[in-house]
Amino acid sequence: MKTIPPQCPEPETVKYWKSIDQLENAPEFNTWLEREFPDGASENKGDFNRRDFVKLMGASLSMAGIGVLGSGCRKPEQNIYPFAKLPDDYIHGKAKYYATAMPTRGSAMPLLVRSDDGRPTKVEGNPEYPDSNGGTDTFAQASVLSVYDPDRAQRFAIGGSDASRAKAFDALNELARNAAGKQGQGLAFLVERSSSPSLVRLAQATKQKLPQAKWFAYDAVDFDIHRQAASLGAGKSVTPYFRFDQAKAILSLDCDFIGSENDTYLHCRNFARGRGVKKAGDTMNRLYSVEPLMTQTGMSADHRLRVAGSQVIAVAAAIAAKLGVAVDASKFPLPAHVKPAWIEECAKDLAANKGTALVVAGYRQPFAVHLIANAINAALGANGKTVQFRETPDLGEGNIAQLAQALNGGQVETLVILGGNPGYTAPADLDWSTTQRKAKNVIRLGYYEDETFAATDIHIPAAHYLEAWGDARTADGTFVPVQPLIQPLFGGLSEIEVLAFFAGVEPSGYKIARETFGGDDEAWKKYLHDGFIAGTALKPIDVQFNPAALGQALAQASIGAPNKDQLEVIFTRDYKLDDGRWANNAWLMELPDPVTKMSWDNAIHISRKTAAELGLKNAQIVDVELNGRKVRGGVWVVPGQADYTLGLSLGFGREKGGRIANFNGAKTGFNFYPLRTTQTGNIAVGAKIAATSQTYSFACTQDHWSLEGRTIIREANLKDFNEHPDFAKKFDFPEPPGGNQSLYPNPLDWKRDATHQWGMAIDLSQCVGCNACTIACQSENNIPTVGKDQVRRGREMHWLRIDRYFSGNPELAKSHNALTPEQGQYLEEWIDDPQAVNQPMMCQHCEAAPCENVCPVNATVHDQEGLNLMVYNRCVGTRYCSNNCPWKVRRFNYFDYSKRPIENLYKPTTTFKVTKREDEWELLKLVKNPDVTVRMRGVMEKCTFCVQRIEAAKITTKVAAGQSAPKPVADGVIKTACQQVCPAEAIVFGNINDPKSAVSLLKASPRNYTTLEFLNTIPRLTYLARIRNPNPAMPDYYDMPLTAKAYFEKAGHHDAHEGAAGAGTNGVEKKGAH
């Protein structure tokens, strides 16, 4: 007998779409959907078929059985090695946490890092730091894996060959002595941006000692432009600090403050706090975004304007002129497609929010745009309120072009490179590897023996920030320690330790950091314990902007006019690899890009119109030529991108990056640095594209896990929410004639007496899709990476994924007959300005779980606290559970990904022991969380709600209670890894039995809804509907979010407020044939 599933109220054609293929209804996509598992996943097409396999296995098993019985060898003898002298406070099995900070370019992220038996295993944000909620970002989460990177520089090298530490130290001392003798003549330092007070102190000491030495700074992605621009206007070195929490109206001028600027963890939190409305009448911030590429900020924006990167200045100038800033906007004509009303109304809204408005310009934009933003902020009274300025030391470094000039002029005898990889990231016209070689001695502190290594005389292995002492200042200037958790694994040094040779102090990071701190030992201990010193945030100062600086910048500025033959290229920080520094980090490499959902690759991002005009197909390989330089890459059509722009993300295509960056000996992704010169900067117009006949195969996760356009995302505008706070329920399917019965039994119906009933709520209004939760989950739960080939087969193992949906304007869609499947439909106009939504998706922990009922071996069962458990030892790998999971959140371990070499999964083997290369395995096993089982092949796995954290908390309360009744675990004590990391505070976990718990309060919100509620599986994970806050006066205003519009339109009702019930019934009729 076939069970007929409940019918679903979905539109008959797809309205939410996750990929171009889906929109097209391409045959490949439908095959993908209809198959339980991707092609080839469940059959063996080789010569060696299943029958042969069973025969052979049967034979070998019986042989093995005889062997075991015969020899009688049982469990192997194992030893316990206790300490000879137990260290103080050491308890084996109890993790310790140390406060530290991750230095970023010119800032830092305060952290609390878990240490198991002396090895750092998990990074958390420092929740006690006043300007943090314990949130971090993807880079901080993944940084712990880099400690155990087997391709790290592991030796001191002189002239490319091994040298002892002592010998390298001697050589350094010798160079320092020589330099001191000549007052530093001929000595040059190349540094990266840093906020470390110790580094500043040593640099100043060095400058005093070696006054002739020259200083240069280079970062391929340089956030220092915020400081430089503010300083230009202010007349002294000041850094802006944006207070998104104070802002009600935000205008982003190509500033991706949620995704690719510095301190995103902070901006996400502050921005998201203004988005999570609780009840009708609550206020909400509004975000206008003007940008060329689809960014995370653009995906969160209420109004988004697509403008080429070189034309952002026109929009900025026009808005500034409307707000009374002295700008000659006529020099920068608005692009034709920009409606004047957009400018007008946006300016009006900003003006209406005087004192609570904020304009930010992105690091990609030139000085002029930054100065316009500063001027608007000044005009809007934002200074001191939504943007604060702090005095910052300016070391007055030169730039890399000046360094190249000095090198070419023979003025540099000794070059000291402190971090960075200029051999890969330097502008192409400087021909860096040759230029660098012009110095007689090149000393380089590097984390890898990479592209820069070849032209280096003394190579010093760099210590990871979790291995070295140091300090830093956070975004608001608070003094934070960088405290090591482990001795440098390979004896590496930190920047300050190398600099110490030249400053003439002992190269001991601890002593340097201690001396910078000063104070008594008690204060020092408190500083290390807390991870910050309260009250050391730099005082905001009053800044008067000099209009002459703006005038000057505007006089030098120009506006680009990209077209089909003169394309604009935009070099951008990669969401995963930054400027290439994380290229050998497998977690980041495999992480799907938040916009394209592309894993293990980057691409040339392009708009559909540009692709159409140039006759390009998605994934076609093209050559991009700019000023006689050429790069090759695959194109990828990205909805919402400005026309005639090419988005090129940096960091891929490494020559010499390690086993991940050079997976299987090939370059992973495309290197776009060869196109980037000192002239082009971040944005340049004038590129040409020449198509080739080849097609690239990208590993993109966006076709996977499709939900076929059901109403799993529910949205409304703030206005509608205020009028109908319970709008989310109106998307629910009406109760079917038989009543709301589940197809499956609910094990909790028999027994629901446990103190705790766990549940989770995710606020879609606050989620910005930053991906930090995915990596946090990977780190906490020992989730393996699988490699590009496996991702292409849909076998990525992430327990938590971010589903990203686009929605187009249904009216435009209809006028273009877009509702019928048709080849090439993705080239239709209506995808140009989509709205986007992010939804974190993981196991829903259904009470009446579909997966549990189809498992033949009881490997997935419920516990009394409502967790859907996975018992790995029982699992025999039928995969029925995954087949029956409506949310597709279960992951099957096809190979022993944790232990086997992912570059060589298909190699036939004759032994049972196939492990990763020894160096890799010895290091990588150190990063594992000892509280979580490392799963092996043939086992299904999925989100457990971090059961290890739940059990640990329960055990703590029980141990504390001893022989008395334990108290329930207090609310907020258990934070799942995803909740802990979430900078936007979108994820809340807790006990739903306790009506006062944070999660219960959220679940009581009128916005709370269940995905696929008509299945009646009673998920413990619910979502809070998303609220948008568009401005009704804007020309691109929609009276309801496009997802809702499409839903109601399909249902035959335009009025959202009465249409919900009708929508459901209509849906039934239409779904009948499905």
Place this chain on the structure above:
Amino acid sequence: MSDVFPKWTNKLPLKIAVGVVLVGAAVTAGAWYYLTPKYSRVGYQPIQPVPFSHATHAGQMGMDCRYCHSTVEKSWYANIPAANVCMNCHNQVLKDDPRLALIRESAATGKPVPWVQIHRTPDYAYFNHSVHVTRGVGCVDCHGRIDQMEVVAQAQPLSMAFCLDCHRNPAAAIRPADKVTDLAWTNSPAQQKLFGEKAIKDWKVQALDNCSACHR
């Protein structure tokens, strides 16, 4: 009849008989091997590098288990003492005894003593000492009369069935806090029933037989 039963069927009964015998032998051998306590290593008594006698220390002298196994109430792991713990006494007592040579060497050089592990749960079972010991499960229940063992041997199978026996009926094993490390303490069945049931109620002891109790 040869049409119905071809010639090869003549030998079929013999083949079946041989097959039955073989399968029977395999089942017997399997049961013999896997279902005996020997499989779960009850009685496993390896030779330790230092002939430490629990009978002397814990039995005769009455030392508390927690003097040496000091983390048992704090961590999932009950530690083997560091050599310097032995030396607290043995720098006075038997300070030149050759049997203690390894301990002295360890304390002096920092080289650990390679004790042989006896009690072992699989890696996927997350047994936690602290919660058992503080909530009234006696050491003796899993480890037996250690205080009578010259050389420690495994007393219980420590299999999942063994754990579940107690987890399904904790009232039968639960004991007062001060008797947890008292290996000789026993209770009459009637008193134990009374105490156990009261403790279950007052301390809110749950019969944890969910998978998540031990497997993560």
